Amino acid sequence: MSIKTTCPYCGVGCGVIAQPDAARGTVNISGDTTHPSNFGSLCSKGSALGQTLGSDGRLLYPEINGQRVSMDAALTHVAAGFNRIIAEHGPDSVALYVSGQLLTEDYYVANKLMKGFVGTANIDTNSRLCMSSAVAGHKRAFGEDIVPACYEDLELADLIVLVGSNTAWCHPVLFQRIAQAKQQRPEMKIVVVDPRRTMTCDIADLHVPVLSGSDVWLFNGLLAYLHEHGHVANDFIANHTEGVDEALRVARESAGDMKQVAAACGLETERLLEFYRMFADHERVITAFSMGVNQSSAGTDKVNSIINCHLLTGRIGQQGAGPFSITGQPNAMGGREVGGLANMLAAHMDLENTSHRDLVQDFWRSPRMAERGGLKAVELFDAIHDGKVKAVWIMATNPVVSLPDADKVKEALRRCELVVVSDCFAGTDTNALAHVLLPAAGWGEKDGTVTNSERRISRQRAFQQLSGDARPDWWLICEVARRMGFDRSFNYDNAHEIFVEHAALSAWNNDGERAFDIGGLAKISSTEYDDLAPIQWPVPERNHPGTPRLLESGRFYRNNRRARFVPTATRAPAHKVDSEFPWVLNTGRIRDQWHTMTRTGRAPQLGAHLPEPYIDMHAQDALLSAVSDGQLARVETQWGALVARVKTSGEMPRGTIFVPIHWNSAVASDARVGALVNPVVDPVSGEPEFKHTPARVTPFPVNWHGFVLTRTPIEKLDATWWTAIRGAQFMRYEIAGRGRSPGSAWAREAFQANHPDADWVEFSDPACGIFRGALLVEERLEGCVFISPRTDLPSRTWLSNLFAKKRIGNADRASLLNGGPTSAAEDPGPLVCSCFGVGRNTLCKAIAQDGLKTPQEVGRRLKAGTNCGSCLPEIKSLIAGLAK
Ligand SMILES: Nc1nc2c(c(=O)[nH]1)N[C@H]1C(S)=C(S)[C@@H](COP(=O)(O)OP(=O)(O)OC[C@H]3O[C@@H](n4cnc5c(=O)[nH]c(N)nc54)[C@H](O)[C@@H]3O)O[C@H]1N2
Numbered sequence: 001m002s003i004k005t006t007c008p009y010c011g012v013g014c015g016v017i018a019q020p021d022a023a024r025g026t027v028n029i030s031g032d033t034t035h036p037s038n039f040g041s042l043c044s045k046g047s048a049l050g051q052t053l054g055s056d057g058r059l060l061y062p063e064i065n066g067q068r069v070s071m072d073a074a075l076t077h078v079a080a081g082f083n084r085i086i087a088e089h090g091p092d093s094v095a096l097y098v099s100g101q102l103l104t105e106d107y108y109v110a111n112k113l114m115k116g117f118v119g120t121a122n123i124d125t126n127s128r129l130c131m132s133s134a135v136a137g138h139k140r141a142f143g144e145d146i147v148p149a150c151y152e153d154l155e156l157a158d159l160i161v162l163v164g165s166n167t168a169w170c171h172p173v174l175f176q177r178i179a180q181a182k183q184q185r186p187e188m189k190i191v192v193v194d195p196r197r198t199m200t201c202d203i204a205d206l207h208v209p210v211l212s213g214s215d216v217w218l219f220n221g222l223l224a225y226l227h228e229h230g231h232v233a234n235d236f237i238a239n240h241t242e243g244v245d246e247a248l249r250v251a252r253e254s255a256g257d258m259k260q261v262a263a264a265c266g267l268e269t270e271r272l273l274e275f276y277r278m279f280a281d282h283e284r285v286i287t288a289f290s291m292g293v294n295q296s297s298a299g300t301d302k303v304n305s306i307i308n309c310h311l312l313t314g315r316i317g318q319q320g321a322g323p324f325s326i327t328g329q330p331n332a333m334g335g336r337e338v339g340g341l342a343n344m345l346a347a348h349m350d351l352e353n354t355s356h357r358d359l360v361q362d363f364w365r366s367p368r369m370a371e372r373g374g375l376k377a378v379e380l381f382d383a384i385h386d387g388k389v390k391a392v393w394i395m396a397t398n399p400v401v402s403l404p405d406a407d408k409v410k411e412a413l414r415r416c417e418l419v420v421v422s423d424c425f426a427g428t429d430t431n432a433l434a435h436v437l438l439p440a441a442g443w444g445e446k447d448g449t450v451t452n453s454e455r456r457i458s459r460q461r462a463f464q465q466l467s468g469d470a471r472p473d474w475w476l477i478c479e480v481a482r483r484m485g486f487d488r489s490f491n492y493d494n495a496h497e498i499f500v501e502h503a504a505l506s507a508w509n510n511d512g513e514r515a516f517d518i519g520g521l522a523k524i525s526s527t528e529y530d531d532l533a534p535i536q537w538p539v540p541e542r543n544h545p546g547t548p549r550l551l552e553s554g555r556f557y558r559n560n561r562r563a564r565f566v567p568t569a570t571r572a573p574a575h576k577v578d579s580e581f582p583w584v585l586n587t588g589r590i591r592d593q594w595h596t597m598t599r600t601g602r603a604p605q606l607g608a609h610l611p612e613p614y615i616d617m618h619a620q621d622a623l624l625s626a627v628s629d630g631q632l633a634r635v636e637t638q639w640g641a642l643v644a645r646v647k648t649s650g651e652m653p654r655g656t657i658f659v660p661i662h663w664n665s666a667v668a669s670d671a672r673v674g675a676l677v678n679p680v681v682d683p684v685s686g687e688p689e690f691k692h693t694p695a696r697v698t699p700f701p702v703n704w705h706g707f708v709l710t711r712t713p714i715e716k717l718d719a720t721w722w723t724a725i726r727g728a729q730f731m732r733y734e735i736a737g738r739g740r741s742p743g744s745a746w747a748r749e750a751f752q753a754n755h756p757d758a759d760w761v762e763f764s765d766p767a768c769g770i771f772r773g774a775l776l777v778e779e780r781l782e783g784c785v786f787i788s789p790r791t792d793l794p795s796r797t798w799l800s801n802l803f804a805k806k807r808i809g810n811a812d813r814a815s816l817l818n819g820g821p822t823s824a825a826e827d828p829g830p831l832v833c834s835c836f837g838v839g840r841n842t843l844c845k846a847i848a849q850d851g852l853k854t855p856q857e858v859g860r861r862l863k864a865g866t867n868c869g870s871c872l873p874e875i876k877s878l879i880a881g882l883a884k
């Protein structure tokens, strides 16, 4: 059996083929060569999906206050709790907090329940933290949340400007499509606008290392430059836009002359002008942007300052030209279609527009409609904290980790009368605060649709049986709705019935008023739905082929059909650095992990690339903070603190530090970066400023460092600081501590408990604080521990290879006790290629010895980089480094 479905991670929306192997109990995952978003490619995360599918760690049964209950009891409890609180305190006292990882069908019923039946718009989503500035920018400029471009435009463009997007790591398959297009047409230019020199810069002709938060200066300056140098689409502006003069005036006044712009952006004037000239000289320009733009207290203005440059030059809705918001989550776009944000209605209609409200109420036959916008994510959790919202149902998101000022979020949930969480996994930080836990179906069990960054609707199809009592999210929502008394309106038997209702609403009294129209899919049969091929909306008529590009005719969706130049006055990030908090804390993603690691953290293939939380900073800033590469340090802001390992990768500019977002309490003692982030939001979109919080870095002194690799996970770790990651045959714990370093007694207790008769070998030098121990069970390595006062511990990659051996011979025993392989050749070094497990030492050796000059030659020699390609930028940088 082989099932076509869609990857559940990023917004690229790659087609996946899943082939369950019943005999082995595994699922083989490959890229779908017929899917028009990825043509068969998958990145490291997509390739490792098969490793995330077991029932181990799943939330399988409903619980109330920690006790397992029947599904019926749990659903009835939730419905009764919501109804009681609504009766006592009104509809606005309850809320849903949902996610861009729900399927469109789940999202549709969640939104319908709240806005049309409970009668409150208190349903918001983690897309508030992600896309809401892009949505707000699109609505201000175009009148509707429209992404005009498609992936093919990236290949057709002569210039791609990537703004605040680490595409190489966060949208890897799109990055590969861009890299391939550039290889075929080397004259194609790429600019990366990012304070960090990320792996994305690998294919860039120009890196523009702007100061954090200065993008509006950059694009206001560009607008003025384009105007001054005559790159103005006069006819397009006259016929299809309004407000150009005011936008130009504000841009000029607030950004100043080119020198002032360069200074505000922290750039040399020459580099600034080089970028401006490139932009001016290419008709086919795509400006693709993501979180470096959206996640800012000026996020919506950043978006509009970009759109203004495209409107001025008329480069929009054309092949290879336009602003392009790259979405993060697999169904961020679908969530927007159903109106999942607290300030939207459904099918791209507006909550505060009476005729839209009447239209939707009529269609839903709903008893009471929400009449004004609900609370946006950060406000919502503040209202929970203040006791104004008394019941919340959190679905498919982990806000205790992912919201800003996350310790306050934790406290808010502690105070809340009724917290319901539905998740597929047990043990998340948010689950820990739930009164009711509802087990949700996981990726392989779910059935429905998602929409990717290029408006392409693709099917997710189930290829596994439901685990335990887990049920699809739409089912859980409908069952609660029915128990709340809304039986007739939530009486769906399957995802298809919901989808066709959603499609019908998009076409209801539409007449071309709203771009989002998938009326052509409103009458598809259940079989046609099952077979639905990926298609880009709008799909206004039956058998319509879909719409790759929007806004081609210059007709926009505001009342007067014109696009609006939105004046964007510059303003600095909300909080400035000062002597107490001298560094800007920037947060974001790493290549092989997905958000809070509930899924990717289970795949051994993904754990080794960057196994620990870290603080990346400029070497001189590290020196000023009295910390150094490899040592632990504490990052502290006005809101919270964490401890992680310092790294001076060379990617960071002076003045800013970078901490990844993924680590949480389930996998580290103290590394939830959300707790440190300023909760200030953009005034228009409500999106938090995740990329700019003033912070300080101080040493975190410890007396000893160590790590443990063990086949049997350890329940309790006696260490001041720890982090845990899954390896192929073992759990890996990095530990460090104060006081006396652990020795023989500690290690034996931790290890030997499960294997009292096993063979224990150890080396101990108490005077030097060095301890090494290994447990062998029937000559196989069961576990090992290494402790030292310094961080110069043995290679984990070398040791992980010993775990793969059936027998540990005498030479290996000796090397275990010596703390290192007998020959350097046995140490592959830190992992670079996760698909084929190729380490840095192996790569460097082959590159040097065999004179390999291109990643292709490396691939032929070692296979590295030949599957998903996510490590190609790193391989290229190793080749470049060795060529120096
Ligand atoms: N591997 C992986 N991929 C993912 C995800 C994941 O968790 N892991 N998550 C998905 C999701 S939901 C999202 S939203 C996307 C996010 O995808 P991206 O937006 O590409 O990812 P981030 O790492 O959040 O941030 C992007 C870049 O913005 C830069 N930046 C910071 N401040 C500024 C600034 O002021 N101006 C500019 N121009 N740039 C700035 C940062 O240095 C960073 O390199 O990734 C998606 N893909």
Ligand SMILES: Nc1nc2c(c(=O)[nH]1)N[C@H]1C(S)=C(S)[C@@H](COP(=O)(O)OP(=O)(O)OC[C@H]3O[C@@H](n4cnc5c(=O)[nH]c(N)nc54)[C@H](O)[C@@H]3O)O[C@H]1N2
Pocket (backbone or CB within 6 Å): 099, 101, 102, 126, 127, 129, 130, 131, 291, 295, 328, 329, 395, 396, 397, 398, 399, 401, 402, 403, 404, 422, 423, 424, 425, 428, 440, 441, 442, 443, 446, 473, 587, 588, 589, 594, 595, 596, 597, 598, 599, 661, 673, 674, 677, 690
């Ligand atoms: N500091 C900082 N914080 C950030 C960001 C940042 O750049 N910096 N980025 C923000 C952005 S862009 C995003 S998108 C968020 C992401 O943040 P979150 O949404 O909190 O992160 P996830 O780990 O993806 O959480 C998804 C949860 O849903 C569960 N889940 C997965 N599939 C399903 C399903 O089908 N049904 C149900 N019910 N549950 C499911 C997972 O197990 C997991 O617990 O983080 C935001 N937070």
Ligand code: SF4
Pocket (backbone or CB within 6 Å): 007, 008, 009, 010, 011, 012, 013, 014, 038, 041, 042, 043, 044, 045, 046, 047, 171, 172, 173, 174
């Ligand atoms: S690029 Fe990777 S994570 Fe994103 S959809 Fe494709 S395979 Fe999934």
Ligand SMILES: [Mo]
Pocket (backbone or CB within 6 Å): 129, 130, 131, 328, 329
């Ligand atoms: Mo996101």
